Amino acid sequence: MGSSVPVSDRAGAAYHERLRVPLRWWAQGTMFVATIWLAVVVAVPGPTPWIVTGVALGLLAVGLFSYGDARVVVDRDSFRAGRARIDLRHVGAATALDAAETNRVAGRDADVRAFLLLRPYVKRSVRVEITDRADPAPYWLVSSRHPQALADALAAARDAQQ
Template sequence: MSDTRATTQTVRYRERLWVPWWWTLPAAVLAALIALEVNQAVSALPNWVSFVVLFGVAGAVLSWFSKVELRVVARPGGGTELWIGGAHLPTSAIARTAEVPRTAKTAALGRQLDPAAYVVHRAWVGPMVLVVLDDPDDPTPYWLISTRHPDRVLAALQD
């Protein structure tokens, strides 16, 4: 999607699937431990270099984990699309939608999961949204998407 096209769309719902803020503490501790090990192994390297590099790596990894964005956008010519990362789906291809609560997530991702389904699962996000497709040309039976606010996603898809 180009930037010019993005400005002509109305965003009904937007959510970035960030990692929990408290993950920064274990990431920092792990980076510090590895930096200490590197400092002990490589005495020619200034002590601060390994800390700067590894804290940067830890931040980059957490940022990469959080890069997925869920959006529901209205197109200017009419119609609504569901975007998750780079994939998008017009609502005209949706047969029905449902919320998958945190308690049912294990079953939805376990033996009941269709191998042809499109899944965007983030373990740190509790609930999910199930989007069943009604497109005979698409081999994907449904989308299963992590979201913190499934009620808002479903409301945005219904408008």
Template structure:
């Protein structure tokens, strides 16, 4: 059973920028080569860009009875440490100068908040996970509730 689920999709304005890029490619190629080249080029630009945006924007965060998952990474409840919601300058510091290079990082630049999730496992060299989220306080509350149900 999943207690929390969030998917970090790219902002709509990124799709508008992609449409503008495809239109620009169409215009450049249409002037030089006509419809026969410009339409396939513009379509290809939009298709490749769309695949890239969908791939980049499919990061899923879930908290369930078995632990937390971020993308393909999984952290069982038995290894779940304390969690901290970071916003504003604290989030910027955590994503930049304060970042431990051993940390698991799943951040997206278009999402302002992050959560630092401690890893409480002596066999794991990862000190914490740093995860972008649009609702940092709610994710921390769900993580703490999951830790409580695990008896930690």
């Protein structure tokens, strides 16, 4: 569901990915809202069940859209992951991680100071070293459906800037 695009498709972006929630989350959320409707329609007469269902459906949509709107972008000047942004001059080595390595780095070998943009439905990630001495985060760990492409884009953008 997430999308990454090459340089020529986005103005100024060497890499762009949106970490959208999977379709099954929408299906499960819709079934949950239907369950709420069924429980309320049996217990309360009139338009109330429809109002409650409409509100629940609206909250579901807002929640899933906002959670799935995390973007990972590499452009000529910066690296953005969600709301966080760092200049490429402060970006060190970027390493693509598979699912097992991601679990290890996010769990047992985690550094509490690290910046994390992880999504449970994206099993792979990229570990990006931060070289800015003033930044308390030693690295960023960012979920990606295409971790090698993201690591390559970071390396290329960093090299082009030097």
